Amino acid sequence: MNWNEISVSTTTQATEIISNIFIEIGSKGVMIEDPSDFYYQTKDELAWDYIEKEVFDYGHEDVKIIGYFSQEEDIEQKINDLKERLSKLGDIGVELGTLEISKKIIYQKNWENEWKKYFKTQKISKNIVIKPSWENYEKQADEKIIEIDPGMAFGTGTHETTKMCINAIEKYIKSEDILIDIGCGSGILSIAGAILGAKKVIAVDLDKLAVKISKENVELNNYQDIIEVRHGNLTDVITEKADIIVANIIADAIVMLSENIKDFMKEDAYFISSGIINEKADYVKENLIKNGFEIIEHNNDKEWNCIVAKVNKTDV
Structure with missing residues (x-):
């Protein structure tokens, strides 16, 4: 075709x-x-x-x-x-x-x-290396390799937004955590969560092709027992509560999520959001705060932003 x-x-x-x-x-x-x-x-x-x-x-x-x-x-x-x-x-x-x-x-x-x-092996955090499936790479000490075939229309993991998300996951994840990846794309953030110690990862996307590619990459990295990929809206396909929710999507969608995402978060859970252009960073933070979140961390890389938030206990 x-x-x-x-x-x-x-x-x-x-x-x-x-x-x-x-x-x-x-x-x-x-x-x-x-x-x-x-x-x-x-x-x-x-x-x-x-x-x-x-x-x-x-x-x-x-x-x-x-x-x-x-x-x-x-x-x-x-x-x-x-x-x-x-x-x-x-x-x-x-x-x-x-x-x-x-x-x-x-x-x-x-x-x-x-x-x-255009897609080459990259070390994008302290421990995570993203490698295309068709390249050879010799693993160095303490490195964790994510092997990816992103398909025709999904990210390779080297974009600023993805790098910031993975660094945030690496910083905040604990052993035995449950992670939800909203808008999973090629599954990179889900696999990062699993490789960094998550007990269970739920990857969700509205795009059937994204779900297909994510499943293939999960299998490529042998995390089928930890990562479950689901097709649909968050509220339609998830009943679990997470220790970390990551959403590397767009600012307007993050603002919409902030209205009810707390329903899917455990106490002391982190909400990691990215895909936010500079012009909308304050807009996202303002809405997170308005919807009962405390901003824990705000990172910027050129035109892009990653915001880490927790539920503000004074609003609970």
């Missing part, structure tokens, strides 16, 4: 907004090409293998948000829907860039394999 690809040229600041629009108009996956991600990443002091800049040369300086649609869909109608949504953004206080739209056909074989050249 081949795919129609639509891309929008924008800025890092508008990544979350444009990505949401693609999902809303029915994209089967969203890919972000942000050259600054890779250029900064090669300077990361935790990077195991520095990559030459040329490897990450996309041939453009703009951020491109790319959506994928089946060839059975009316691609011109999708472009019109996209243009209409973009035209309504107006002045939102974020630089949007050119918003230039382009399209092309992507052949299945190319889509499945071409992106792999």
Whole structure:
């Protein structure tokens, strides 16, 4: 099966907004090409293998948000829907860039394999190393290896938001904890929780493809006995209470979760949230506090933020 690809040229600041629009108009996956991600990443002091800049040369300086649609869909109608949504953004206080739209056909074989050249083994926390399944790597002392095949439309684990989440899990997790991963994507955070000592991990995602890929990665790392991957909404498929809940999604979804996520948290549990752009960090914190949380930690990496919170006992 081949795919129609639509891309929008924008800025890092508008990544979350444009990505949401693609999902809303029915994209089967969203890919972000942000050259600054890779250029900064090669300077990361935790990077195991520095990559030459040329490897990450996309041939453009703009951020491109790319959506994928089946060839059975009316691609011109999708472009019109996209243009209409973009035209309504107006002045939102974020630089949007050119918003230039382009399209092309992507052949299945190319889509499945071409992106792999951008994914290299990375050490992303004190102990965690993320390794693509097709690469060889010699484990060093005290390192814990997560082997990942992220599939065509999910993260490799080297993005700032994922790194901050894993560092937070590593800092706060205790042996025998229960962890819930909301919006599990390729399953990286769930596997990190298991490898760092969680007794049980529940991974949840609305996307059936994410559930499929997460299950495959759980099996690849041999954590089937600890990690259970479920398809659906949090409130529909979970009755358990967790010691740690992690949600690496988007700011607006985190704010919505903050209204009732306490129902799924044990006493003294941590809520680790990321996927939050700089412009929305205060907005998320304000809503967490309003909904009865105490901010424990706020970390920032370039355009992205990770907030760790606990239920404020004075509000219980």
